[in-house]
Amino acid sequence: MFRVGIVGAGGIGNVHARQYRKRSDVELSVFDHSEGRARAFQERWDATPVDSFENLVRRVDVLDLSLPTPVHKDFALKAIAAGVPSLIEKPLARTLKDAVEIAEASRNASVPIMAAHVVRFFPEYEAAKRVVASGGIGTPSAARARRGGGAPSGADGWFMDHTKSGGPLLDLSIHDFDWLRWCLGEVKSLYSRTVGAQTEKGPDFALTTLTFESGCVAHVEGTWMDPGGFRTHFEIAGSKGLIQHESRNNIPLRTTIAPEKTEGAPLPNLDGNSTPKEDPYYLEIDGFLNAVKNGTELPVTLVDALSAVAIGEAAIESAKTGKVVAPERFA
Numbered sequence: 001m002f003r004v005g006i007v008g009a010g011g012i013g014n015v016h017a018r019q020y021r022k023r024s025d026v027e028l029s030v031f032d033h034s035e036g037r038a039r040a041f042q043e044r045w046d047a048t049p050v051d052s053f054e055n056l057v058r059r060v061d062v063l064d065l066s067l068p069t070p071v072h073k074d075f076a077l078k079a080i081a082a083g084v085p086s087l088i089e090k091p092l093a094r095t096l097k098d099a100v101e102i103a104e105a106s107r108n109a110s111v112p113i114m115a116a117h118v119v120r121f122f123p124e125y126e127a128a129k130r131v132v133a134s135g136g137i138g139t140p141s142a143a144r145a146r147r148g149g150g151a152p153s154g155a156d157g158w159f160m161d162h163t164k165s166g167g168p169l170l171d172l173s174i175h176d177f178d179w180l181r182w183c184l185g186e187v188k189s190l191y192s193r194t195v196g197a198q199t200e201k202g203p204d205f206a207l208t209t210l211t212f213e214s215g216c217v218a219h220v221e222g223t224w225m226d227p228g229g230f231r232t233h234f235e236i237a238g239s240k241g242l243i244q245h246e247s248r249n250n251i252p253l254r255t256t257i258a259p260e261k262t263e264g265a266p267l268p269n270l271d272g273n274s275t276p277k278e279d280p281y282y283l284e285i286d287g288f289l290n291a292v293k294n295g296t297e298l299p300v301t302l303v304d305a306l307s308a309v310a311i312g313e314a315a316i317e318s319a320k321t322g323k324v325v326a327p328e329r330f331a
Contacts, residue, residue, distance in 0.1 A: 001025050001026070001027060002023075002025055002026045002061050002062060002289055003027050003059060003060045003062075004020055004026050004028055004029070004060060004061070004063075004064060005030070005031065005050070005056045005057065005059070005060035005062070005063045005084075006020075006028065006029070006030045006031075006041075006063075006064045006066055007030075007031050007032070007053060007056065007063060007065050007066065007075060008032060008065065008066035008068075008089075009030055009032035009038050009040070009041035010032075010037065010154075012066040012089050012116075013030070013032075013041065013064070013066035014041065014044070015281055016064050016066055016087075016281065016285060017030075017044070017045040017047065018045075018281075019279060019281045019282040019284075019285045020045075020064075021045060022279075022282055023286075023289075027048075028045055028046065028048070029047055029050050029059060030042065030047040030048070030049055030050065031049070031050045031051075031052065031053050031055075031056045057078070057079065057082040057084050060084060061084070061085075061292075062084060062085045062086065062087070062288075063079050063084050063085070063086040063087070064087050065079065065086050065088040065089060066089050067088075068154060068155065068158050068164070068165075069089075069091060069093070069094045069164065069166065069170075070094055070158065070164045070165075072088055072091075072093045072094065072098070073093045073098040073099075073101065073102060075088075076088055076092075076102045076105075077105055079111070079113075080105045080106055080109050080113065081105075081109070083109065083111055084111070085111055085112040085292045086113050087114050087284075087285065087288045088114070088115055088116065089115075089116050090115045090116050090117050090118075090174060090175075090178075090308070091115065091171070091174055091305075091308060091309050092113075092115040092305040092306065092308075094164065094165075094166060094170070095309075095313065096306070096310050096313045099305065099306055100306065103302045103306055106302060107302070112291065112292055112298055113302065113305075114288050114291075114298040114299070114305075115300055115304070115305035115308070116300075117174075117175065117179075117300045117304065118175075118280055118281055118284045119176070119178065119179050119280075120178070120179060120182060120299070120300065121280035121281070121283040121287075122280045123253075123278070123280070124252050124253040125179055125234075125245075128183065128234070128236065128243045128245065128253065129179075129182060129183050131243055132184070132236060132238070132243070133183075135240075136240075136241065136243075136255065136257070137236065137237070137238030137240050137241035137242060137243055137257070138238040138239030138240030138241065139214075139238055139239045139240075140183075140184055140214070140216045140236050140237070140238045141215070141216055141217075141237055141239065142216065142217055142218070142237045143180060143183075143184065143216060143217075143218035143219075143234070143235065143236045144218065144219045144220075144221075144233070144234065145176035145179070145180060145218065145219075145220045145221070145232075145233070146220075146223075146231075146232065146233040146234070147172055147173065147175060147176055147221070147222055147223075147231075148168065148172060148205075148221070148222050148223035148224060148225075148226055148231075149223070149224075149226050149228070149229050149230030149231065150203075150224065150226065150227060150229070151202075151203040151225070152171075152224065159171065159224075160201055160202050160203070161200070161201055162196065162200035162201060162204070163200055166312060166316065167194065167196060167200065167204050167206070167316070168194070168206045168222040168223065168224050169192065169194065169206050169208070169222065169312050169319065170309070170312035170313070170315075172206075172222040172223075172224065173208060173220050173222035173315070174312045176222070176234070177208075177308055177311040177315070178307075178308040178311075179234075180210065180212075180218050180220070181304075181308070181311065182304070183236065184212045184218065184236075185212050185213055185214050186212065186307075186329060187210050187211070187212055187213075188211050188213045188326065189210075189211050189324050189326045189327075190208055190209060190210045190211065190311065190314055190315055190318060190324070190325060190326075190327065191209045191318050191323075191324045191325075192207065192208040192318040192319040193206070193207050193208075193319055194206040194207075194319040195225070197316075197319035198320070203224045203225045204223075204224050204225065205221075205223045205224070205225045206220075206221070206222045206223070206315070206319065207219065207220070207221050207222075208222075208315050208318075210311075231246075231248055232245070232246075232247040233246050241257035242255070242256045243255050243256075244256070284299070287299035303330045303331065306330045307327070307329070310327040310328040310329070310330070313327070314326070314328070
């Protein structure tokens with residue numbers, strides 16, 4: 001039995017609770033500074049409300065830190081000090097300095113911490129990774145990724161304060177930065193432009209060009225300024241073929257190897273016929289819990305989490321300075 005404590009009864013906390021409830025071996029507790037949110041969460045998910053974080057860590061085996069980015073560091077360090085493994089909403093922290101502090105504390109205490117980079121678990125992204133890794137499209141040379149829709153708000157509008165959220169580069173495009181690094185290797189340098197780089201507030205649009213050590217180049221678009229609704233898109237072109245994804249298509253992943261050979265992949269969790277355990281959020285949580293239980297490597301490692309923050313922070317620096325920036329590397 002896993003005694004899981006969710007910290008944060010807001011949007012992502014409810015998304016995660018839905019997945020924990022699919023497992024018969026999970027007992028849920030919740031802590032939130034808002035008693036009203038905690039009560040509603042209790043009623044919805046049959047979770048035991050706890051009146052403080054300190055009391056929560058005493059009664060659980062793992063924590064789910066579904067919290068706004070600015071407080072990740074404080075809660076992660078408290079969880080590590082208490083010896084409780086934690087799944088923490090991405091990004092690992094608002095700054096690379098804070099993320100490194102979390103990672104060092106985790107390693108020194110041997111307490112697992114995993115950043116919730118859930119896009120890796122979406123079937124079209126995972127399938128594309130497999131195609132690239134298998135050499136199915138040859139050597140990748142160019143990639144493009146797009147993600148976004150309208151602007152999020154969050155409690156007290158914290159998303160729109162980029163000093164707290166990191167704006168679309170650290171909060172939104174970080175999904176694609178992480179996935180592209182997973183597929184294509186380390187990022188050598190990048191150049192980024194955003195609408196709100198100088199004001200650091202409000203809805204924003206970001207465009208980043210990544211150059212990988214392999215020589216592959218990727219363009220990443222992240223927007224909080226699309227009134228047409230949320231959608232995602234990617235393509236990776238290689239020496240032998242092309243992979244394409246468009247979230248609004250009936251066939252969300254298409255691999256073209258030659259003009260006469262095009263394969264479409266209708267993925268189960270996108271066509272309405274998925275089983276509950278094919279949900280990417282379930283797969284993410286299942287991978288985390290199983291790794292903790294078995295003492296095996298986490299599906300998203302600390303190096304992965306640090307690298308994603310490093311790319312996001314480098315993109316913010318580039319957008320502010322107008323210069324090409326090389327992200328810090330980790331091993």
